Every structure is written in structure tokens, then in C-alpha cells.
Amino acid sequence: MFVENEKHITIQALHRMPYYLQKLRELKNEGVEVISAPKIAQMLNLNEVQVRKDFAAVSDSKGKPKAGFSVLELISQMEELLGFNNTDDAVLVGVGSLGHAFLAYKGFEEYGLNIVAAFDLNPEFIGREISGKIILPADKISEMCFRMGIHIGIITVPEEQAQKVCDQLVAGGVLAIWNFAPVHLSVPENVLVKNENLAASLAVLSKHLKEKMKNL
Amino acid sequence: MFVENEKHITIQALHRMPYYLQKLRELKNEGVEVISAPKIAQMLNLNEVQVRKDFAAVSDSKGKPKAGFSVLELISQMEELLGFNNTDDAVLVGVGSLGHAFLAYKGFEEYGLNIVAAFDLNPEFIGREISGKIILPADKISEMCFRMGIHIGIITVPEEQAQKVCDQLVAGGVLAIWNFAPVHLSVPENVLVKNENLAASLAVLSKHLKEKMKNL
DNA sequence: TAGATTGTTAATCGATTAACAATC
DNA sequence: TAGATTGTTAATCGATTAACAATC
CATH class of the missing domain: 3.40.50.720 (NAD(P)-binding Rossmann-like Domain)
Structure with missing residues (x-):
């Protein structure tokens, strides 16, 4: 059987997630609804391609060219991935x-x-x-x-x-x-x-x- | 000026050091004076070349073919490297x-x-x-x-x-x-x-x- | 349209592992 | 000597970064 949708997420990427999550929550509180990878990259001092790849690894939802990613969607998908939702x-x-x-x-x-x-x-x-x-x-x-x-x-x-x-x-x-x-x-x-x-x-x-x- | 003896030690190697140190102290307590890289590798579930390279990175003293490394020397050099000696x-x-x-x-x-x-x-x-x-x-x-x-x-x-x-x-x-x-x-x-x-x-x-x- | 941003393929970089001659 | 082990050079592997066409 061929597993198509098994997301591969490296342990390094997983370690970056809490920092994304924290920043995204902060943005949410400021009322930001959409954010681009380059902006997050700059805020966290990371490479922008890395951010895009990390986002792609957590979420099925895609970013919109010229706009970016939905802050709310990213937050909930990261919380799910990190296991913050279930104890x-x-x-x-x-x-x-x-x-x-x-x-x-x-x-x-x-x-x-x-x-x-x-x-x-x-x-x-x-x-x-x-x-x-x-x-x-x-x-x-x-x-x-x-x-x-x-x-x-x-x-x-x-x-x-x-x-x-x-x-x-x-x-x-x-x-x-x-x-x-x-x-x-x-x-x-x-x-x-x-x-x-x-x-x-x-x-x-x-x-x-x-x-x-x-x-x- | 050309710096010849500046040891390069990766952060990954540094993270392995406490585990080497613990095992070496254990061996010392058992009275073991000399240990080889392959044996340490087996005990810590690591690659033997990696162990040899890590040992080379901490210590100036060399291992002896057929025998191995001095347990006491490795211990003191690792403690020094890890900063356990000075507070x-x-x-x-x-x-x-x-x-x-x-x-x-x-x-x-x-x-x-x-x-x-x-x-x-x-x-x-x-x-x-x-x-x-x-x-x-x-x-x-x-x-x-x-x-x-x-x-x-x-x-x-x-x-x-x-x-x-x-x-x-x-x-x-x-x-x-x-x-x-x-x-x-x-x-x-x-x-x-x-x-x-x-x-x-x-x-x-x-x-x-x-x-x-x-x-x- | 123009331009920022996306997703993806290719190049780079660095660490791990394999291969092997030198040594005791 | 024979053989285990060393130190080192080369190959492999995986992650990061660069390049670029596609999109809104």
C-alpha cells in the first residue's frame, strides 16, 4: 500500500514550531489575519524558504501568492501538530x-x-x-x-x-x-x-x- | 597570525560529551584505565568513527593503536572542555x-x-x-x-x-x-x-x- | 499590468559514515 | 607476525539555501 499523505517533518523543523506558534499568537492578538513567510522569517531571524517549507509541512492549506498564510489556520494546525490540544x-x-x-x-x-x-x-x-x-x-x-x-x-x-x-x-x-x-x-x-x-x-x-x- | 591549534568542535559533538563523560567515569570506577573508541561506540550506540573524531576534538593526547585512549586523560579533558572545573x-x-x-x-x-x-x-x-x-x-x-x-x-x-x-x-x-x-x-x-x-x-x-x- | 509571494527543483553546506593505510 | 585499533581521506546523507517559474 502506498501512503500518499504522510507528512514528513524533521526534528529540526519540529523544534522551530514553538517559536512560530508564539509569534503567530502575538500577531493574532494584534489583529493580523494573514502573514507572509518572508515577514515571519525576518522576525525570527530565519531563512524565508525554510519558513515556507516548515509551513507546508504542518498545514494542508496553502499560502496565497502576494498575501501569505492564514494566521488562525497556522495556529490551530501547529497546536494540533505539537499536541497542545490533547493531553x-x-x-x-x-x-x-x-x-x-x-x-x-x-x-x-x-x-x-x-x-x-x-x-x-x-x-x-x-x-x-x-x-x-x-x-x-x-x-x-x-x-x-x-x-x-x-x-x-x-x-x-x-x-x-x-x-x-x-x-x-x-x-x-x-x-x-x-x-x-x-x-x-x-x-x-x-x-x-x-x-x-x-x-x-x-x-x-x-x-x-x-x-x-x-x-x- | 596563523592559528594552528584552534580546535573545531561542533555543537553536536559538544552535546555528546556529557554522555561520554558519564560513561568514562563509570569505567574509571570499575578500574578500567584504557578504552577503545569501538567499545565506547557500542556502549553509547554511536558510530565508532564519530567517537574517534569526538575524542580527537577534545584531547591533544592521542590514542594508542590496538589499545585505545586513557580514561583518566579523557575525563579531565572533557571536564575542562565542558567547563565543569571553573564556575x-x-x-x-x-x-x-x-x-x-x-x-x-x-x-x-x-x-x-x-x-x-x-x-x-x-x-x-x-x-x-x-x-x-x-x-x-x-x-x-x-x-x-x-x-x-x-x-x-x-x-x-x-x-x-x-x-x-x-x-x-x-x-x-x-x-x-x-x-x-x-x-x-x-x-x-x-x-x-x-x-x-x-x-x-x-x-x-x-x-x-x-x-x-x-x-x- | 507589475510586483510580492508562493511552491518546487537544483545547488550548497556540513555532519555522519565508509574505506583504508599506518601503527603498536 | 597477525590483528585490533588508530587517524585521515573520500563518499554519503540530509538539511539549508539559492534560483526561478507560477500565481494572484
Whole structure:
């Protein structure tokens, strides 16, 4: 069977989407109804062909020569693509300072993520509640994920524990893992790991700074 | 003048470094003194040539044919490259739930980042302390950064305020900005913005999940 | 009509991967 | 020596950018 309408969207393009979306919402609030790719490109400091291709990748609706694209249509198609419209349930493992923070963070809901439970190894934390989410013992991960039909796991444990926790999540049927531990996780090929690499980001900043300071 | 020994390291390579470093530290703890690129590649699920090139980019010391690379040397050279050895001071702007979290997060220090002060617009927060860091009014950003010689700013404000805060940081002499607001920031060309894109990461997870569930 | 903008094909660029001689 | 591994040059791959005809 030949799949005709399967849109190919690169991961790089996906990462540009939130910035398009933010700008489009801003334009909408200013009452702008139609916008051209070159104008968006200039505002976001991108190449105009890239913007046109990105827009083509999200939306079936076409732009109008001389005018541009419908702001409202782009917004709703991007929200759909980014999954902001439908909410996914997730669990979080590791209630250290970063995990604690994420439990309290309101922003994830806006992006369509709902943390329904948290786990930790430390018996001191177990049974406590953070932002209305109860903390359960880590040895219940697989069972709970399976029972609640959870398919997203967030890992905020120290590096030594990350792989073990990951295995438990996978055993519980989790298919997508958001990993904040600076460790490579081994998973079966149908499971996706999205690594969040705060150390590397900081290294980028620190390197830039070092070079700038050298020139002063 | 001709610069011979200026190492070129791509941003992609830099992002792989924390994973090398973690694995190398693990090997060190197991008493391993020398490791080959193909073995590391296998452990981290990377291409072996890529590993060799990455190692060559960080270290002047060469690997030994048939043996491999010195684990200890690689560790210290990577720590140096990633800036884990020297600490940079930074300020944080926006003490909402994410900003609050970061102030409490212990992990940044390990990566060589020290948050020395926080700012917020909300008068309710001002003067309060979080993890020993005092919260100052946002209109003092430029002055304080300048006076304290701060060159790194972390932005955790809502999107509407991000550009303004960014301008204040730049006015105060900040040269590197870690931006958690899903907004494109306009800065002078000598200033670096490193965008942290939680919404995009979540979209990657959510998209993967949707495709997997479709096939069940 | 003239001109801005679109969509698409071709060229460029940069990173990854393959191939292979040199080395211990 | 034989063979694993290195460092490097060449080929491949994929994303970005340039060029340009089609359109309103």
C-alpha cells in the first residue's frame, strides 16, 4: 500500500514550531489575519524558504501568492501538530530538587502533559504529596504504569539509577521517555528516549563566554 | 597570525560529551584505565568513527593503536572542555514555578554554574529568599549585573516578558542567555542565546506516542 | 499590468559514515 | 607476525539555501 499523505517533518523543523506558534499568537492578538513567510522569517531571524517549507509541512492549506498564510489556520494546525490540544498522562521518577520542581511546574499542562504520579526510592518521601501528586515507592513503577495505562515517563533521578528506572518504566509499558539524567539509556527499539541535556547547554554558554572574555 | 591549534568542535559533538563523560567515569570506577573508541561506540550506540573524531576534538593526547585512549586523560579533558572545573556566576529572572525550581536545584553547581541572584516583577516575591538567594526587583537587573560583573542570565519568565528581560540583561553586560521562554529573542550579535525548548521536546514524545498507539 | 509571494527543483553546506593505510 | 585499533581521506546523507517559474 502506498501512503500518499504522510507528512514528513524533521526534528529540526519540529523544534522551530514553538517559536512560530508564539509569534503567530502575538500577531493574532494584534489583529493580523494573514502573514507572509518572508515577514515571519525576518522576525525570527530565519531563512524565508525554510519558513515556507516548515509551513507546508504542518498545514494542508496553502499560502496565497502576494498575501501569505492564514494566521488562525497556522495556529490551530501547529497546536494540533505539537499536541497542545490533547493531553498525555505521564509519571515522574525521582523527586530530588529538579523532580520536585517539575511536579510544581504549571507550564507542562499548557503543552499537553499531565503528570499523574511520582515515584522515589527514598522512604522519607513516600506518601508525601507535591502539588496534589502523591509520591509512591519506586518498586511500584511497572505495576502502576501498566494499571493506569501510562505511556510517558520522566526521569529525574541521579545518573546511577537512571538505567534501572528506565527498565522499570519500559516493563510497565512506557513508550516514550524524557530523560534528564546525563546518561545514555538502552531501550528496545520501539521506545523513544528524548534526552534533555542541561549540562551540554551550559557548556555551550560557558564556552561562548570564555571566548568573548578572551577578546576583552 | 596563523592559528594552528584552534580546535573545531561542533555543537553536536559538544552535546555528546556529557554522555561520554558519564560513561568514562563509570569505567574509571570499575578500574578500567584504557578504552577503545569501538567499545565506547557500542556502549553509547554511536558510530565508532564519530567517537574517534569526538575524542580527537577534545584531547591533544592521542590514542594508542590496538589499545585505545586513557580514561583518566579523557575525563579531565572533557571536564575542562565542558567547563565543569571553573564556575561561572549567573542571575536568574522569573521566580515562577520553573524559576523557583531552578533556584532550588543543586545540579547546576556540579556543571559549573552558580546562581548568585534572582529577579522578579511580582512585588510579593521581592526580598524573599529561596535556597539562600535573595529575590530582587526586576528593574535592578542591568545595574546589578553590571556591578557584580555577571555575564550569564537565565530567563524563566512568561513569554510576554522575555524580550524585555533579555534587553535588560544585555544592557547589564550579560553575554550569554539561557532562555526557557518559547520565544525568539533578538540580541546583538556578540550575545549568545541558548534556547531550551521544553515544548518541542514534549512534542517529539507526544508525536512518537501517537504513532505507536496507532499501530496497536 | 507589475510586483510580492508562493511552491518546487537544483545547488550548497556540513555532519555522519565508509574505506583504508599506518601503527603498536 | 597477525590483528585490533588508530587517524585521515573520500563518499554519503540530509538539511539549508539559492534560483526561478507560477500565481494572484
